[in-house]
Ligand SMILES: Nc1ncnc2c1ncn2[C@@H]1O[C@H](COP(=O)(O)OP(=O)(O)OP(=O)(O)O)[C@@H](O)[C@H]1O
């Protein structure tokens with residue numbers, strides 16, 4: 001049984017992330033999705049709480065008919081010492097065998113700790129990138145809704161996350 005660990009901030013979870021999850025599930029038996037920077041919320045870079053991110057991802061996976069019994073969600077707050085971050089992650093998470101990431105720091109820290117790291121393909125990073133999506137939301141440009149799973153846009157509207165982001169940005 002091979003278990004993967006996929007860390008991200010998922011602010012918000014978009015179609016690129018969903019493609020990574022599907023790609024990964026062809027290579028592992030179970031997947032741990034780490035909701036990183038779990039202490040963060042209500043800021044321009046991190047508008048959603050860890051709980052909100054968990055819920056939007058769960059709904060998106062359900063909407064894609066992904067078997068949720070194969071998925072673990074583990075929220076993990078950041079720490080000030082990168083050198084011990086892998087041990088910090090291990091202390092919050094079920095055991096894992098392989099890391100899925102394209103983040104250079106994450107890849108380096110796990111490789112130095114002796115873990116296998118696999119890099120998924122990049123799915124149109126120009127548009128499937130959360131910074132771009134947050135910018136569209138702030139600009140009140142509805143095009144952002146096409147870049148996330150339908151369940152994620154519905155959830156963000158439900159919690160008025162788009163209004164939250166615009167008000168944090170000083171636009172309402
Ligand atoms: N379109 C994509 N294709 C493949 N991997 C992606 C894509 N977008 C993000 N990832 C990877 O998913 C992981 C989590 O990404 P993250 O939550 O930081 O998304 P992001 O879109 O890069 O967000 P932000 O712009 O807020 O930094 C990272 O390893 C990142 O490289």
Ligand SMILES: NC(=O)c1ccc[n+]([C@@H]2O[C@H](COP(=O)(O)O)[C@@H](O)[C@H]2O)c1
Pocket residue numbers: 007008009010035036037038077078079080081082085103105106
């Ligand atoms: N020292 C630390 O706490 C540390 C180090 C490396 C990555 N991380 C976190 O891991 C996650 C990586 O996700 P991204 O690839 O989305 O940046 C982020 O939440 C990031 O803050 C934390």
